[in-house]
Amino acid sequence: MVQTAVVVVREVESERQLIAYVIPKTDTMPTRELRSFLKAKLPNYMLPAAFVMLDQLPLTANGKVDQKALPPPDLILAQDTNPMIAPTTSVEAALVELWTQLLGRTQVGIHDNFFELGGHSLLATQLISRIRDRLQVELPLRNVFETPTIAELAKTVESLSQETVDEKKLELHRREEIEL
Numbered sequence: 642m643v644q645t646a647v648v649v650v651r652e653v654e655s656e657r658q659l660i661a662y663v664i665p666k667t668d669t670m671p672t673r674e675l676r677s678f679l680k681a682k683l684p685n686y687m688l689p690a691a692f693v694m695l696d697q698l699p700l701t702a703n704g705k706v707d708q709k710a711l712p713p714p715d716l717i718l719a720q721d722t723n724p725m726i727a728p729t730t731s732v733e734a735a736l737v738e739l740w741t742q743l744l745g746r747t748q749v750g751i752h753d754n755f756f757e758l759g760g761h762s763l764l765a766t767q768l769i770s771r772i773r774d775r776l777q778v779e780l781p782l783r784n785v786f787e788t789p790t791i792a793e794l795a796k797t798v799e800s801l802s803q804e805t806v807d808e809k810k811l812e813l814h815r816r817e818e819i820e821l
Contacts, residue, residue: 642666642675647698647706648689653714656745658759660714661689664697676757685756685789686765690714725750732776732795732802739771740791751791760789778802 645664650657663675672692679688691714699710725748728734733751740749744758755765765785772780778801788794 642670642678645698647711649708649711651711651714653690653759656759656764657761658690658714659687659761660711661692662695662698662711663692664695670694685754685786686762688756690757690759690761726752728791728795730795730799732798733791735775736772736791736795736798739768739775743768743771749791751795753790755785755789755794760785772798776802 642665643663644666646661648659648661651660652658653660661675663670675692676688693712693714695712699707701707728737728751737749737751740753740755740758740760741747743764744755744760746758749758755768760768765782768785769780769782772778776798778798780798780801784794784797788797
């Protein structure tokens, strides 16, 4: 599948991204297959945001990979692995808006993966903060890693939101009983 590969951290659209430079064994290698293979082996945050196919890696005089000579990735970092599906709930719509802002995207579907679109742990932390501000839900950071699509994350947010409402009702009920 892969003859040689190197993964580097590059500044892309003012964000640091993992970019994989790959020399495939055959003329055609679908990025989708490579991403699926790596997804089975690596956690989401370690998956490259983009794959750049090369005929050969540029080398320095010492025979090391010349990182400065590596070409920039396409501006569309993630390959279209999922059809664009619009949000159906208000929570999904809010998450789509937050993701497009954080990831610098014009479109995000509810089945797109946060990390495949260029997200990383720092952006995940920012996402948690924005979810707290916008949706008034305390979401643990691990939820972004465990449920990296909007569809999955929205279910978690809705569940936590309902728990918060239930806790507030219970607290209000307790206060009423104490006052009686």
